[in-house]
Amino acid sequence: MVTNTTLNIALQNQSTCDTVYAYITGLALDHNNAWFILQADGQTPYYPESPDSTGAALAVDCGIPLGESGCTRTLTIPRIAGGRIWFCLNDKLTFLLNPGPGLVEPSVSNPSDSNYSKDWGFCEFTFNDFQLYANISYVDFVSIPIALSLQSASGEIQHISGIPTDGLETICSSLIAQNRIDSVGWDQLIVRNPSGQPLRVLSPNTAGVMNPTLFTSYYDDYVSEVWSKYSTQCLRIDTQGQWGVVEGNVTNDLLEFPGIGTFNRPSTAHIFSCSNGPFAASHANTIAMGGLTARIAAAFNRSTLLLGDHQPCSNVQAYYSTNPTNYYSKIVHSANLDKLGYAFPYDDVTPTDGANQSGSVWDGSPQLFTVAVGGLNAYT
Numbered sequence: 044m045v046t047n048t049t050l051n052i053a054l055q056n057q058s059t060c061d062t063v064y065a066y067i068t069g070l071a072l073d074h075n076n077a078w079f080i081l082q083a084d085g086q087t088p089y090y091p092e093s094p095d096s097t098g099a100a101l102a103v104d105c106g107i108p109l110g111e112s113g114c115t116r117t118l119t120i121p122r123i124a125g126g127r128i129w130f131c132l133n134d135k136l137t138f139l140l141n142p143g144p145g146l147v148e149p150s151v152s153n154p155s156d157s158n159y160s161k162d163w164g165f166c167e168f169t170f171n172d173f174q175l176y177a178n179i180s181y182v183d184f185v186s187i188p189i190a191l192s193l194q195s196a197s198g199e200i201q202h203i204s205g206i207p208t209d210g211l212e213t214i215c216s217s218l219i220a221q222n223r224i225d226s227v228g229w230d231q232l233i234v235r236n237p238s239g240q241p242l243r244v245l246s247p248n249t250a251g252v253m254n255p256t257l258f259t260s261y262y263d264d265y266v267s268e269v270w271s272k273y274s275t276q277c278l279r280i281d282t283q284g285q286w287g288v289v290e291g292n293v294t295n296d297l298l299e300f301p302g303i304g305t306f307n308r309p310s311t312a313h314i315f316s317c318s319n320g321p322f323a324a325s326h327a328n329t330i331a332m333g334g335l336t337a338r339i340a341a342a343f344n345r346s347t348l349l350l351g352d353h354q355p356c357s358n359v360q361a362y363y364s365t366n367p368t369n370y371y372s373k374i375v376h377s378a379n380l381d382k383l384g385y386a387f388p389y390d391d392v393t394p395t396d397g398a399n400q401s402g403s404v405w406d407g408s409p410q411l412f413t414v415a416v417g418g419l420n421a422y423t
Contacts, residue, residue, distance in 0.1 A: 044407055045172045046122070048073065051411050053117045054109055058187070058417025059208070060132045061111035065416075067118065068138070068146060069126030072171055076124070078146050080105045080138070085118035093144040106135045112419070124169050130416040131163040132187060151184050151234070151243060152252045162242060164189060166414060167385075175409035179205055179402040181375050181386045185214055186243040188418030196408035203402045204380035208418035215241045217374040228257050229370055246387070247371050248315040255312075262311040262343065265367050269348045270308060273298065279353045282334040283395060288353075289335070298339075304332045306339065314343045315369070317388040341392035344369040357394040376400065381423045 056063045071079040071090065080089045083104040091101065109116050120126075129136060129149070137157045139147035149158035164186040168177035179189055190205035206213075215233050222229040232250050236242045251257055274293040280300075281288045291300040298306040306321040313320035317340040325332035338355050342348045346368035347356035356362070363373035372386035383402035385391065391401035415421075 046170070046174065046407065046409065049119050049121055050170050050175060050409055051117055051119055052128070053115050053411060053413040054107070054128070055115045055413065055415040056109040056112055056417060057190075057415040057419040057421070058132060059112055059419065060417070062133050063109040063416060064106040064131050064135050065109055065116070066105055066107065066129040066131075066136060066138070067120055067123075067126065068129070068148070069123030069168075072122040072124055074121070078144055079121065079123060080146075081107065081118060081120060083107050085116060088121060091140050091144045091146070093142050094140045095142070097139075097141045098147070099140040101138055101140065105138070109416075112417070120170065122170050122172065124171060126168040126170065127165045128168065128414055129163060129165040130187060130189070131158075131161055132417075134161045136161065136163055151245060152249050160236065160242070162187060162236075164243075164416075166191060168412070170409070174405050174407045175412060176403065176405040177412065178385045178391075178404075179203055179379075179383075181384050182246060182388055182390075183249050184243045184245045185211060185375055187211075187416060188421060190415045190418075190421055191402075191404050192413040192415075193404040193406055193409060194411045194413070195406040196410045199406075201404040201406070202423075203383055203404060204421055204423050205384075205402075205415075206378050206418060207380060207421045210378045210418060211241050211244065213378045214244050214374055217377070218244065218370070221370050221374070225366070227261055231257060232371060244371070244375075246315070247369065248312075248317075248387075251312055251315060258311050258315070260311065261367055262309070262314050265343075265346070265349075266308055266310075269343075270296070270298070272349060273352075276352060278348075280335055280338050281353070281355065281395065282331065282338070284330075284334055286331050286334070289331075291335075300335060303328050303335065306335075309340075309343065314340065315387070317341075317344075337389040337392050341387075341389040344372060344387045344389070355392050355394040355397065357397040359398055359400065362400075380421055 067081040070076045150156040167180045188206045191203040193201045218229040277290040345362040375386045385401045393399045
């Protein structure tokens with residue numbers, strides 16, 4: 044079955060603000076993968092042309108007004124890869140163009156960005172000829188509440204709750220409390236507006252971009268314990284693919300999976316990013332190494348490698364149960380009404396007999412995709 048060429052998206056203003064703007068961006072799959080931005084009318088596609096210089100303004104208005112609190116705006120989009128639905132409360136976002144064209148998106152790690160002090164967030168999706176897949180993304184930061192609902196052609200509805208209206212404050216309070224316990228800097232993930240109120244919470248990876256001294260040796264002792272453990276016994280990873288369960292051991296300070304590849308000791312920055320150092324893309328046995336990378340990186344973030352030699356760990360209650368761990372991910376999951384959300388790059392790693400934690404919806408016959416912003420009337 045092939046999906047329709049267009050998809051209806053209902054955007055709901057479930058915030059206390061009567062001024063909310065939305066933006067939809069991505070790569071148009073049926074338009075040579077060109078950059079796509081939906082125009083302010085919610086129906087007309089805009090395919091930006093390459094400008095002559097960097098930092099050029101968009102040629103058309105792409106800020107979609109949602110109307111006052113409680114209103115719903117229904118839009119239509121083509122098939123898109125790498126899609127994002129952005130929301131900004133009480134203001135508009137600024138997107139710029141570089142030659143290519145390349146889209147310059149709002150940044151939470153660049154204080155000179157004109158969007159930095161605004162209250163905004165996004166969810167991510169891909170709508171291709173196979174399915175619609177979407178998730179609430181907390182990989183970079185947490186800010187305004189976003190919830191997802193997906194209705195299929197058969198009438199089945201999937202729902203991801205998101206955080207309630209006070210979810211950001213709850214996360215901030217929990218991070219401050221955790222920092223009182225271990226004093227490693229969890230409170231430094233909090234970004235406040237000029238009045239001192241929480242604006243957003245950065246992930247450890249994003250915060251590390253802005254402050255490379257943060258969490259520098261946080262996982263060092265844990266990594267040493269993992270390396271010691273698997274120098275005398277096998278680490279068994281279920282690749283959940285054609286390679287089945289593969290076994291590895293630490294030899295000569297390398298975690299080696301015979302016939303597939305090896306991993307150096309990861310640093311804390313490697314663990315939080317999941318994409319550099321030993322977790323960078325491998326040129327040899329790329330797909331197999333990618334499967335191992337995802338599961339090992341997830342096990343480090345969830346701190347399950349010392350709890351059992353079979354990974355992924357199928358006991359969700361064991362995730363984040365030992366020190367050190369990714370307390371950002373633990374606290375963010377706890378603040379979501381259904382405990383689901385994409386809190387680090389491989390948070391979608393799911394054991395075969397376990398529950399997905401990533402706050403995702405997907406269907407091969409999507410009929411209506413509803414995204415609510417603001418957290419009012421949030422439900423499980």
